[in-house]
Amino acid sequence: MTTWSTAVPDWERRIMDGASLVPDLPLFKAEADRAVRVFNRLRIPDVIGKPTMAEAAGEWLRDIVRAVFGAYDPATNERMLQEAFVLVPKKNSKTSGAASIMLTAIILNRRPEAEGLLIAPTKDVADRSFKQIAGTIRADPELIKVFHIQQHIRKITHIRTGATIEVKASDTDVITGAKATYILIDETHVFAAKSKASDIFVEIRGALTARPDGFLIQITTQSKDPPAGVFKVELANARDVRDGKLDLPLLPILYELPEAYSKDGGWENENYWSLVNPNLGRSVNVAFLRREVLKAKREGPEKIRLIASQHFNVQVGSALRTDRWPGAEFWEKRADPDLTLEELLLRCEVVVVGVDGGGLDDLFGLAVLGRDRETRHWLCWSRAWAHTSVLERRPGIVAQLRDFEKAGELTIVDDKLEDVSEIVDLIAGIRDRGLLGGVGVDPAGLGELVEGLAAEEITQEDGGLVGVPQGFGLMAAIKTAERKLANGTFVHSGSSLAAWCVANLKIEPTATAVRATKQNAGDAKIDVAMAQFNAVFLLSRNPEPLQPRSVYEDRPLLIV
Template sequence: MDKWSTACPGWQAKILAGEGLVPDLPLFKEEAARALRIFDRLRVPDVVGQPLMKDAGADWFRDIVAALFGSFDPDANRRMIQEFFLLIPKKNGKSSYSAALMLVAMIVNRRPNAEFLLVAPTKEIANIAFKQAWNTVKADDELAKLFHPQYHQRTITHRRTGAQLQIKAADTDTITGSKSAGILIDETHVFAKRSNAADVFVEIRGSLAARPDGFLIQVTTQSKDPPAGVFKAELSRARKVRDGKMILPILPILYELPDEDADDNGWKDEAMWPLVNPNLGRSVDETFLKNQLIAAEEDGPEALALFASQHLNVEIGLRFKTDGWVGATYWPDAADKSITLDSLIERCDVAVVGVDGGGLDDLLGFCVIGRCKATRDWLAWCRAWAQDDVLERRKEIVPRLRDFEKEKTLTICSNPTQDIEELIAIIRRLDEAGILADKWAIGLDQVGIPTMVDALAGIGVEGDRIAAIAQGFRLNGAILGAERKLKDGTFWHDGSDLMSWCIGNVKIELRGSAVMMTKQAAGKAKIDPVIALLNAVQLMSRNPTSAAVVDVMAMIA
């Protein structure tokens, strides 16, 4: 299998040089050549003149066709590379090429009555995929005789072999029991919004279990939001294989710029555009991209982020939220993965805690900020809890919540008091370690959480050790103070994906000369852990002293 390694060392240099991203592989040449001959004679159905694929500038995709079919060992009836992951900006002909690829699969197929699936995330996309595939057939008289369509079932059947291509909208009921020899998934990034996406992918891969000759290919653009759920998992796996960090029979072809070239708006450089748009000058019009960029810059950061993600495969992140909190710009550079609860207790002389949220469809945000004994820098460690109600009430964010659960920064509670019990246990540990502030140690919303106040009293944290933190515009000082410390490098955090998501959700409203972060402005995207962090910032800004220090001073006196 070493000969079939799909890692692409030095991919950064390759993409900047405009070179192909498919590595050299010991392909079965006759299989590859046969597939390419068929692919080349297919026509592009939605282009004026319906040119042949070989004349339509599809050379970059021909490498993928050769790799897919050339990795099939006809003697062993086994495909050496079973999975392909193509990340490509929109308008690069992926719909036409994908439909053509599945038709090639049906023609070269050796398995009697083989099933092939083209899985789309929605019914509308599935209808488009079917029309694209059938219009490719109709563009060639010989193919039109060879294939038979069943429009109501979105199915195309090979008249001689009985092989079928079915175009389906993704649903576990329609995928369950499938025994497909080849599956193409269109727009994986859209699956991130489906709470059952992981189940769908399990069923899809399960259909290949008894098909060593089978294949799975995913074709997708970058997500319009920060990657989440099944798309985040699939993209991460593809990147690890590409970078040689994981060995799997997956061929990743990722048209994305290296981070250092995409950061600081480097993607706006027009010289970068053809590097991630292999069909630039053909199905992708450069003048159109220029005009879209101008319009996006006029419309604001959200439009700019959408343009960059869809047309240049730039991954959406915190730096695109320039209409949000200024501190978001500096948040990524302040990450320090070495910060854990244990290390914070060891390194700090005092700590305070901020808490926010806790409704049945909210997160309960929790943040510990410690002051480093050596540098006096602030170190933040954040966590969150969610009642299981949120899984039903906020289904659109369930994939993200599951990601954070895997990260172990979010706990989905199995009983109503689990969040309070675990939170109190952490506070008790801070107090027993002697670093919890002697005064104003716990910052809560003025409305407070009665159950928590009672629980804190149960461990002896009460009275002036609990502070009611005024919200709204009164958090202005904490907002401005935190962003300044993030910029000057004296505020560090544990670098969790949970907090990156919450920070990215923050929206700022101006009220006179003050700024506000409001849950209403953030909508369904949660910011409770950010408010918890600001509550803790408010307390740490008072320059607290730990209870242990106070005890020592009392003894000396």
């Protein structure tokens, strides 16, 4: 793959200079030129005057067409680059470009009765995609002669070769078992939310194994929420190929600003807008972007994050909302990925544990919160457990939960329910090190956990187990946590699961108090965040270890 390497190590310079993001490749020029000629003559059916792609599409799209089709070796019928991942903001002719690329593939196709498959995230998008392809055909007197359009099944057939294009919606149509040669996935970030998305990608790539002339192209915007599931994996792979960390036959085209330019609202600089919106001045209007940014600023952080992700490809860290917990604004800034549980226990003079949840439809959240003996800062480490039934009852969050599991932040347990025993063992281990200052739980109690702790002689009677007031009773802990996050004296381990739970928090104010609850019932889990508040409640009381360590465990004993 040395001559076909698609690494672009100077991508930051390229994007800031407005240069092409496609690396220099040993393309088969005749194939590339032929594809561009076909692509250029296709018309956009839903624009006044029905302009051709030559007139309406930016050069960035032709660069992609040139690379994808120019990677095809007609002597061996092998495509040297079988995949492309295109990350581009909304309104940059994604739908028109996708339709024209698929149509170009079927026109140039050499495989008898080849199948082209365009996968859309929803039925509505699938209908629009099909309408775009069909309209492009109807706009050309020559194409209408060679294509048969079947509106009712979203299928188009090339009359002479038998090759087809089908448009399917991933939420309704059956993708599994497809034997397509040309596959285009529209909006991978939405597609990733499907519970069986990873299985479908395996099926798609399996089909390409038997079709070396085929390709898989993904065209997507950034996610409105932190990347998850298959989208997170695909995006990471594309970035690693671009950065030269991974060698795959994949063409990565990522229209995103370097972090140094996008962070802290840097993306709002209008000088950068054309760099990530390659169709600016054509399908994207700068006045429209200016209005949307202005309205977003008036409507608050939630809308700003939405505009930033969808129109400027800024990756969302925490999905902040207008009724968010104020501490969420500082959460990402206080992350220390090097803070392990062992590091926390070594640095802290006293440690408390907060626990929340535990039902079969919830996560069992745990937070370990300690006071650093040197700086007096609060250090937090967390994790959670979940029963397998959550995966069945909440398919909308399966992708996120599996990501947390892979990261070692979540344990999925079966009917043996070993979560409680693991939590008890962890708490007992902290007690045995002479650090435990208490365990905070919902006063309603978690019977099995209470029993398990009692077996370790950690009980309410000896002050080891504390019922933490919930609802408005947690207000002091909530306020304390957000103030310490703001001034930098609360540091956490950077858990993506904890960040997700924090982002799901909804603060409900009254005339005299506030309480934390979920943004949406069911899917929006907050158990780890609530466990952290329980721990904050305890540490705010300035506890001492229940069974302090002897000073001679840390310094030598002198015998005279």
